[in-house]
Amino acid sequence: MTASLLELNEVKKDYHIRRYGRVIRTSNALNKLTFNVEKGQIFGFLGPNGAGKTTTIKCITGILNCDNGTIYIDGKNIENNGFENKNKIGFLPEKVGLYGSLTAQETLKFYGGFYSLSDSIIEERGGELLDLLGLSHSLVKTVREYSLGMRKRLALATALLHEPEILILDEPTSGLDPRGVKALRTLLLDLNKKGLTIIFSSHILSEVQELCTDVGIINNGKMIRQGSISSIMKTVEKTAIKLSLRVNDFNEKNEKILNKNKYISILENKDLGKHRKIILKLKEDLIPWVTKKLVENGTKIFSIEPHNTTLEDVFLTETESENEA
């Protein structure tokens, strides 16, 4: 038993490439992946392409079975409680595939048929969701006539129809216009306020930063960092912060001095005309040393300010260091 709503323990998954039924190649997608999501969180799932995000999501939703390890939803192993657990999950895949010949209501009726929902409830709840997602004016159209954004919204409606406890979204904003993205963000926040736990993967880091309470960064099938956004940033900042300086008379000698110190790296050195902008990556306790050395060597410092760490910085730092390792 576990207190987390979702818990993955050392999950391993390999893909097999087959020719004439024989496995000719195996590639590892998830390598002892471990993380957990608490009830009520909006959990952002980050990682570079091919890191294993979609595979993880497919394992959680039961589309794939993991080779090793365990996945618990609300303390119950999905291997033995697939039916119960799948009833708790709503899922929106990245590539939404719906049957083109159906209307929105027919689509909801088809997917709603896999839950203990009566036709009247599907109709009533489906109507509300279509209204909420801005599809109520397209009821007579078949899905084939829908735009990508409309299809995504309809697929989201099918994911929410049975009132799941966890909503899992794989790249939900891809293909949506800015208005659609904003509407989705508002909707997700509203749903989260009502108690829905949301897990979503996205490449748009600003969006994750804005929406999520917690994030997990995955690379090469392993979880390399997990926690609340603020705690992750603090950890990263402890290791290295960025400093933005506006200076004059910053010459080669100064550059050499800074480069000699292995804990300092110059990320940007740009002439702005009146001043020069230098962005340094360094340990926090080295700030006095840097200012002292620059002044001693004739550099005039006009301003020093910390360069705010973004989720993108965290993401890049973490995935780069993992790759280097």
Add this chain to the structure above:
Amino acid sequence: MKLKDKAIKQWKSNHTWQPLLIAVSVILIIAISHKVYWETTTETDPLSIWNKRLITEQNNETRIYYNNENLVDKTITFKGVLEIFPYTNESIGSPEESNGKFDEIDGLVYSEESYNKCMINLNGIRILVNGSLDGKFYENEIVTVEATLIERDFSYEKNSVDMALKSQIWEAEIDDIKLADEKDYYFFGIETIVFALGLYFSLKRISNLKEQIKFAKHIALFEFKRGLKTPRMIVLGLIFFVFIVGIGMLLGQLQNDSDSILGTMTTKGSIIQLSYFTFMIGSMVAIGVSVDTFHKERQENTMDLLLARPINRETIVLGKALGLTMVVGIPAFIAQLIGLYFMVTRGEMPPIGSMFAFLFFGQVMIFTMVTFQLCLAISARSGSSVVIYGLSAWLLFALVWALIVIAISTVIGVDINGEEFENDPDYQTFASRIGLLNPGVIYQMVVGLFTNRTIAVDLEGVPGWLALLSVVLWPIMCLRMATWLFKREMEG
């Protein structure tokens, strides 16, 4: 050790189906016991005894006797396929012509007494039956005959010389002949019960079985409604309808038209022919409708949304197979009924059992072809591959099967150069046995089987029970294979 571990792992991974696997193993043991029972209680190779029969002629005496064994007055229970030669005026000629004639094979001299008896050929051995079998037994039925070897004396004339004949003849009374089905049904009954128990306990292990059945029905109805609306189904359905109704009318007509260039048809032959044409066009429609089911879904990414629902993979395959079967099967059933109606009204009515088999096993055949195509559709890597696989399967089963059988017959040494090689028992036996690999041939066999009163019938080398077992096993195997492939493909 590694192999043992693998086997244990495989066994554990089949947790749900363990009772059924055990049941199948038990059935296998019962089937072996079944065979052993016949082998130990009857002589299942009458020809081996017949081959010991010798004929000698010495000093105006002909002797027919069995070498090496003192079989005289001994009773043996033979088991085999029945071939009847009724001793009537028509078959052996008028009394004036046939009386006093010696027949070496039958081992007797004809007399008026012979007209009240009949000679049977049981897998090669001749047995004289004291009485007429007319209306009691029919050709190709598998029977047991309790026969006794009797030594009889006859006299006949050869080249104007009086000859004595001392002949050992296998003789039996009508009551000594029994259909083998009584014991067969007993064994099959036990096998059916074991299978039902295995299935019951396996199904009990499926969690949320009730829901899964509901979901299978939900998917089946969805596929049915969707499939009926597709233009290709409308076209294929119309072709099917016109074809089967037309063939039904033609076959009915041919039963009464002795001058037709297409030849005449018997009532039994007509319904078997109608089954063939139903298979030919039905399998095409079944393949055509299900040709790209899973492949298209994978391409259009509709499968992920389905797999994320609380539904088993087995349920998805079953639901789709049932739905597609309904798409083809319901219009096919109507076309079959109308085709049958025209055949019966223009010709004669075939046995009720064969009409039932024609309709019922027609649906089973469509389900088999749908699931077979699902296996191909799941395995195929591209859309064109799916179409080519489907087309090849249809060509193989419906059109070129006979050519392949002839080709293989040549390779394994069956003489196909004779004018009527198709009536050669060796060829027929081979063709029938290899036909068990073709759902279309099995369908025809089963319809043929149901024109008889019993399953203890020999279908040109294949016993009726084997045809019946095959018609049940084919769809089950195809469904299992489709499920296994689907699970494997979905796992990546």
